[in-house]
Amino acid sequence: MNGQHAPVAAGRRRNAGILGLLALATLLLAIANIGIGDAKLGIGPILASLVGQGDPNTASIIFDYRLPRIALALLAGTGLAVAGVIAQGVMRNPLAAPDTLGITGGAGLAAVVVTLLFPLSAPSALMAAAFGGGIAAAFAVYLLAYRRGVAPVRLALVGVAVSAVCSSGIHLLVSRATPNVNTALIWLSGSLWGRSWDQVLQVLPWMLLLIPLAWLLAVHLDVIRLGDPVALGLGVKVELLRASLLAMAVALTGSAVAVVGTIGFVGLIVPHAARQLVGGRHRILIPTAALLGGLLVLVADALGRGLVLPVEIPAGLVVSAVGGPYFLYLLWRQSKR
Numbered sequence: 001m002n003g004q005h006a007p008v009a010a011g012r013r014r015n016a017g018i019l020g021l022l023a024l025a026t027l028l029l030a031i032a033n034i035g036i037g038d039a040k041l042g043i044g045p046i047l048a049s050l051v052g053q054g055d056p057n058t059a060s061i062i063f064d065y066r067l068p069r070i071a072l073a074l075l076a077g078t079g080l081a082v083a084g085v086i087a088q089g090v091m092r093n094p095l096a097a098p099d100t101l102g103i104t105g106g107a108g109l110a111a112v113v114v115t116l117l118f119p120l121s122a123p124s125a126l127m128a129a130a131f132g133g134g135i136a137a138a139f140a141v142y143l144l145a146y147r148r149g150v151a152p153v154r155l156a157l158v159g160v161a162v163s164a165v166c167s168s169g170i171h172l173l174v175s176r177a178t179p180n181v182n183t184a185l186i187w188l189s190g191s192l193w194g195r196s197w198d199q200v201l202q203v204l205p206w207m208l209l210l211i212p213l214a215w216l217l218a219v220h221l222d223v224i225r226l227g228d229p230v231a232l233g234l235g236v237k238v239e240l241l242r243a244s245l246l247a248m249a250v251a252l253t254g255s256a257v258a259v260v261g262t263i264g265f266v267g268l269i270v271p272h273a274a275r276q277l278v279g280g281r282h283r284i285l286i287p288t289a290a291l292l293g294g295l296l297v298l299v300a301d302a303l304g305r306g307l308v309l310p311v312e313i314p315a316g317l318v319v320s321a322v323g324g325p326y327f328l329y330l331l332w333r334q335s336k337r
Helices: 002-034 043-050 056-091 103-117 123-145 152-176 181-188 197-216 218-225 228-233 238-260 266-278 282-306 315-336
Strands: none
Touching: 002 043, 002 056, 002 266, 002 282, 043 056, 056 197, 056 218, 056 238, 056 266, 056 282, 103 123, 103 152, 103 238, 123 152, 123 197, 123 238, 197 218, 197 238, 197 282, 218 228, 218 238, 218 282, 228 238, 266 282, 266 315, 282 315
C-alpha cells in the first residue's frame, strides 16, 4: 500500500517544489525590476527605501512608479494565464485562449472606441468599456456557436471569426483617427507605462475573487476534460458549468485588458508551459500557470524597459516576439497528431 502511495507523494512534493521555486523567482525578479529604468537604482538604495530609511526621491520613484507597475504586471499576467487555463479546459482544445475566443478582441475594440472618441474620460470608463466589450464578444461567440448545446470545436471556430472582426474594427478606427492615435497604439501594444496604484486597485478585486474561485472549480474542469458524455453521466450540468467558467475567463481577461491593454499570447502559451511542469490536473495547474503568467509579463516589462534605454518597448510586443513562434510550434505539433 505504501508503495502505491509513494509515487503520488513524490509527485506532490515535486509540484510543491516547483511552485516554491516559481514564487521565489517572482519575488527576486520583482526586486530586481525595481532598479530597471532611466534612473537605475542599486540594491542598497532599494532595500533602504523598502524599510523606510532611503532617500525621499528614491522612495518616490519606487513607491509611486515602479512598485505599482510591477504589481500590475503580476496581476495582469496572472489573470490572463488563468483565463487561458479555463478556456483550454472548457474547450478541451490546446489552442483555445482569450485571444482566439474573441474576448481580448472585444475588450480591445471597446477600449479603443473610448480612447479615441472620449479621450478625457476617467480610467474607470475605459475599464468598464473593456469589460463590457469582452462580455459582448463572448456572448456573441456563444450565441453564434449554440446549436442544441455548444461543441468546443464550433465555439473555437466562431471565436476566431469574431476576433478577426474585432481586429478589423480596431484597425479601421485607428486608421481614421488623427488625435489620440498614439495613445491608442501604445495601449494596443500592451504597455504598462504610466500606470499607478489606481489601476492596481481596479483590477485587484477581480483577481482576488475569481482566481480562488477557479481553483475551487478545478475538479469540475478535470471532469469536463473527460468529455461531455462522461461529465453528464457523473451528474455535472455541463452547459451551465461551461457558461459559468467562460464568464470567469471573460471577467479575468476584461479586467486585465482594461488596465494594461491587449497583451496577447499569455493565455495561450503559459498553460502549455505549466502542463509541461506539473501535468494536467487543474488543482495544481491553475496556481502554476498563475505564477508563470505573472513572471512572463514581469520579464517582458523588464526587457522592454531595459533593452534600448531610454526607449521603452511595450511589454505586449516582447511577449508577442516569444508567443508568435511558440504558437506556430503548437500548430505544427497539432498537425502531426
